[in-house]
Amino acid sequence: MTTIDPTTPPADPELLAEREALRAARTALRRMREEVEATELLFGDAAQDKVSNAALHRGRERRLAALVDIPGAPLYFGRLDFDNGTVFLEDDAGGGEHSRADEGPDRVSIGRRHVHDGRGKPMVLDWRAPISVAYYQASPSDRMKVQVRRRYGFGTVAGPDGEPESVLTAFEDEDLMIGEGSPEASQGSELLNAEIERPRTGPMRDIVATIQPEQDALVRAPLETTLCVQGAPGTGKTAVGLHRIAFLLYSERERLSRSGVAIVGPNRSFLSYIQDVLPALGEVDVHQTTVHELLTRDLPERMRPAQGWVRRVESPEAARTKGSAVLAEVLRRDLWAHLRTPEETVMVRRGSRRWRLYPEDVRPLLEELAERGVAYGAGRELLSHRMAHAILSLMEAEGEVCDDRTHTQVRRDPAVRAAVTALWPKVEPLKLVLGLLTDPERLARAAEGLLTPEEQTSLLLPGRPRGPKSAKWSEEDLALVDEAAALIERPSGLGHVVLDEAQDLSPMQCRAVGRRAGSGSLTVLGDIAQGTSPSAARNWSTLLEHLGKPTGHLHVLDRGYRVPAQIIDFAARLLPTIAPGLGAPVAVRRSPGALQLVSAAEEIAPALAEACRAALKGEGSVGLIAADHQLPGLRTALAAEGVDAPLLGETGMDSARLVAVPASLAKGLEFDAVVVAEPAAIVEAEERGSNRLYVVLTRAVSSLHVVHTRPLPQELT
Numbered sequence: 159m160t161t162i163d164p165t166t167p168p169a170d171p172e173l174l175a176e177r178e179a180l181r182a183a184r185t186a187l188r189r190m191r192e193e194v195e196a197t198e199l200l201f202g203d204a205a206q207d208k209v210s211n212a213a214l215h216r217g218r219e220r221r222l223a224a225l226v227d228i229p230g231a232p233l234y235f236g237r238l239d240f241d242n243g244t245v246f247l248e249d250d251a252g253g254g255e256h257s258r259a260d261e262g263p264d265r266v267s268i269g270r271r272h273v274h275d276g277r278g279k280p281m282v283l284d285w286r287a288p289i290s291v292a293y294y295q296a297s298p299s300d301r302m303k304v305q306v307r308r309r310y311g312f313g314t315v316a317g318p319d320g321e322p323e324s325v326l327t328a329f330e331d332e333d334l335m336i337g338e339g340s341p342e343a344s345q346g347s348e349l350l351n352a353e354i355e356r357p358r359t360g361p362m363r364d365i366v367a368t369i370q371p372e373q374d375a376l377v378r379a380p381l382e383t384t385l386c387v388q389g390a391p392g393t394g395k396t397a398v399g400l401h402r403i404a405f406l407l408y409s410e411r412e413r414l415s416r417s418g419v420a421i422v423g424p425n426r427s428f429l430s431y432i433q434d435v436l437p438a439l440g441e442v443d444v445h446q447t448t449v450h451e452l453l454t455r456d457l458p459e460r461m462r463p464a465q466g467w468v469r470r471v472e473s474p475e476a477a478r479t480k481g482s483a484v485l486a487e488v489l490r491r492d493l494w495a496h497l498r499t500p501e502e503t504v505m506v507r508r509g510s511r512r513w514r515l516y517p518e519d520v521r522p523l524l525e526e527l528a529e530r531g532v533a534y535g536a537g538r539e540l541l542s543h544r545m546a547h548a549i550l551s552l553m554e555a556e557g558e559v560c561d562d563r564t565h566t567q568v569r570r571d572p573a574v575r576a577a578v579t580a581l582w583p584k585v586e587p588l589k590l591v592l593g594l595l596t597d598p599e600r601l602a603r604a605a606e607g608l609l610t611p612e613e614q615t616s617l618l619l620p621g622r623p624r625g626p627k628s629a630k631w632s633e634e635d636l637a638l639v640d641e642a643a644a645l646i647e648r649p650s651g652l653g654h655v656v657l658d659e660a661q662d663l664s665p666m667q668c669r670a671v672g673r674r675a676g677s678g679s680l681t682v683l684g685d686i687a688q689g690t691s692p693s694a695a696r697n698w699s700t701l702l703e704h705l706g707k708p709t710g711h712l713h714v715l716d717r718g719y720r721v722p723a724q725i726i727d728f729a730a731r732l733l734p735t736i737a738p739g740l741g742a743p744v745a746v747r748r749s750p751g752a753l754q755l756v757s758a759a760e761e762i763a764p765a766l767a768e769a770c771r772a773a774l775k776g777e778g779s780v781g782l783i784a785a786d787h788q789l790p791g792l793r794t795a796l797a798a799e800g801v802d803a804p805l806l807g808e809t810g811m812d813s814a815r816l817v818a819v820p821a822s823l824a825k826g827l828e829f830d831a832v833v834v835a836e837p838a839a840i841v842e843a844e845e846r847g848s849n850r851l852y853v854v855l856t857r858a859v860s861s862l863h864v865v866h867t868r869p870l871p872q873e874l875t
């Protein structure tokens with residue numbers, strides 16, 4: 159492999175030629191963008207064609223966004239030499255770096271965007287195009303018509319505007335013609351290793367240049383397939399989920415741009431950590447959200463308590479009960495118990511005539527609808543239609559001539575409307591849950607045979623809230639409100655949802671996310687060993703059922719790209735306790751000296767400050783992670799030692815080299831070096847504290863410093 163410093167001009171003529179080719183591709187991309195910018199959009203009469211012009215405008219905006227050349231991200235990262243005739247047609251022959259030339263191989267670059275030259279010949283193929291699969295999957299045993307795979311390495315320099323700019327600094331060829339089993343074939347890629355070991359700074363980056371075959375297979379699974387990926391820390395689950403979104407938006411753009419796509423992550427810190435990945439892949443229209451945001455997004459603002467929707471944390475037992483799927487049935491019973499038995503005659507006057515529906519006429523209409531499984535809200539509408547229809551039948555039997563207008567008039571007749579309101583009352587989801595959780599007798603009726611009296615008591619809201627605004631809602635309550643809302647009105651679904659850290663969702667939260675996926679599909683990512691919530695899943699099949707996708711395919715990722723073997727072996731000592739049966743990932747690299755255990759005498763602060771300083775000597779980001787309740791005190795003590803550790807959330811991951819991270823927010827994040835303070839306190843802080851510690855210990859790319867004054871948890875000694 160040839161590699162040079164990004165700031166020096168290359169002496170190697172091949173590298174020079176490669177830089178020239180990259181420059182040409184960038185120029186071609188710029189030209190493509192200029193062509194789109196120059197398109198005339200207004201057709202025909204501006205006013206008459208308003209709708210089609212607006213659609214064209216949106217299409218153009220999207221296309222322009224997709225043609226942006228991001229200076230910090232290389233436009234392409236690889237090149238394939240295919241057997242002659244695999245890619246280009248005869249017509250394409252005739253010169254140019256990227257076209258078919260004589261009997262030589264068909265040569266194409268693989269990159270982030272599709273780029274073609276002025277005559278329409280491909281220069282760069284989008285990594286998501288079917289033919290690009292070979293870049294990720296071809297091997298000497300199945301070379302997929304590829305002769306040579308070239309990988310490029312990039313360095314970063316400051317561009318003219320001070321922004322980072324990527325510069326081609328290296329290339330590495332892999333000859334796939336040498337055949338399986340030859341010694342050269344088994345050599346790994348130095349560029350891949352360099353990418354994996356790259357010191358981490360700031361937010362997550364895409365891995366499009368180095369997606370591994372086992373990851374690529376998941377990324378490219380068809381849209382219809384619901385995937386469930388169990389993967390130990392650092393096996394690339396999040397990366398797979400994000401690249402899968404980009405792939406699906408490429409292969410199913412039409413379908414998904416209508417229905418929408420979302421990625422659901424555990425918290426805002428995590429979302430800001432991953433926020434740059436999809437835009438770097440050219441996708442800017444993906445909804446990035448948390449379960450909490452999904453559940454609160456459609457709640458009426460006027461009913462929001464001043465302090466926000468969540469003001470209370472349930473005890474683990476109550477959280478488990480409230481999060482269990484049986485609550486869906488409790489809510490269903492309570493909602494449908496609002497229906498009243500018809501006891502009064504409905505009388506509609508039309509001119510001089512009166513038409514009557516007797517209770518025994520209305521009862522079967524109501525029962526038929528209640529048994530049909532319609533949404534509660536739609537049932538109200540349907541009842542008014544049924545009643546109008548019944549009255550029209552009476553009228554027609556008496557020789558009256560009726561049409562659609564008569565039907566509408568009867569349906570809107572005050573007597574019919576009053577009857578519908580009385581028999582099938584309007585229900586508001588927040589008020590329904592509030593009513594149920596503040597009225598022990600009503601709850602007992604709805605939960606009969608489903609929950610014990612103790613369990614019922616644990617569900618009740620504290621205090622005596624008079625309305626939704628004064629209630630102290632918990633996260634679990636909101637999932638109940640969402641269920642109630644869906645029973646009243648079926649929500650419309652997204653085309654695809656990627657659910658990260660799925661193991662932490664309660665069954666009721668799973669139902670809420672599953673509803674968002676509707677008839678679409680899901681990518682479910684997680685690790686049973688990293689489950690920290692009281693309702694965390696013990697197995698994937700049950701969770702998939704709660705998501706409404708029982709036939710989802712389970713896949714296991716077990717090659718760990720983040721954490722060196724020394725650290726993962728240490729953390730994996732917790733596995734027999736927290737997730738018996740689950741194995742540690744196979745770390746792709748070892749890193750001597752990566753793990754430092756520091757037993758401090760009495761005061762933790764000096765040793766912690768020392769560990770932070772040592773970690774800061776390295777190149778990348780440093781995360782100081784401690785139990786949530788200990789972190790403020792530790793930060794103050796560290797400040798006294800001259801170490802400033804701003805709090806994650808108050809500061810972004812790219813604005814300070816050292817950030818202090820509450821253990822509860824560490825999930826999904828990674829740092830080049832991690833300093834963990836007092837593991838025993840992390841374990842004690844919550845019911846699943848050992849799982850939390852496993853999460854915390856597996857965030858480091860280069861080094862992990864564990865500083866403790868108290869004995870380490872027994873499993874780790």
Ligand SMILES: Nc1ncnc2c1ncn2[C@@H]1O[C@H](COP(=O)(O)OP(=O)(O)OP(=O)(O)O)[C@@H](O)[C@H]1O
Pocket residue numbers: 353354363364365368369370373389390391392393394395396397398685688719720825826827828856
């Ligand atoms: N094929 C790859 N090439 C280069 N880097 C990779 C590859 N796969 C994963 N990584 C890197 O490994 C790290 C871990 O990836 P990711 O965060 O997706 O793992 P995860 O399985 O979601 O981990 P966790 O369960 O701990 O949240 C990231 O820095 C990611 O960029």
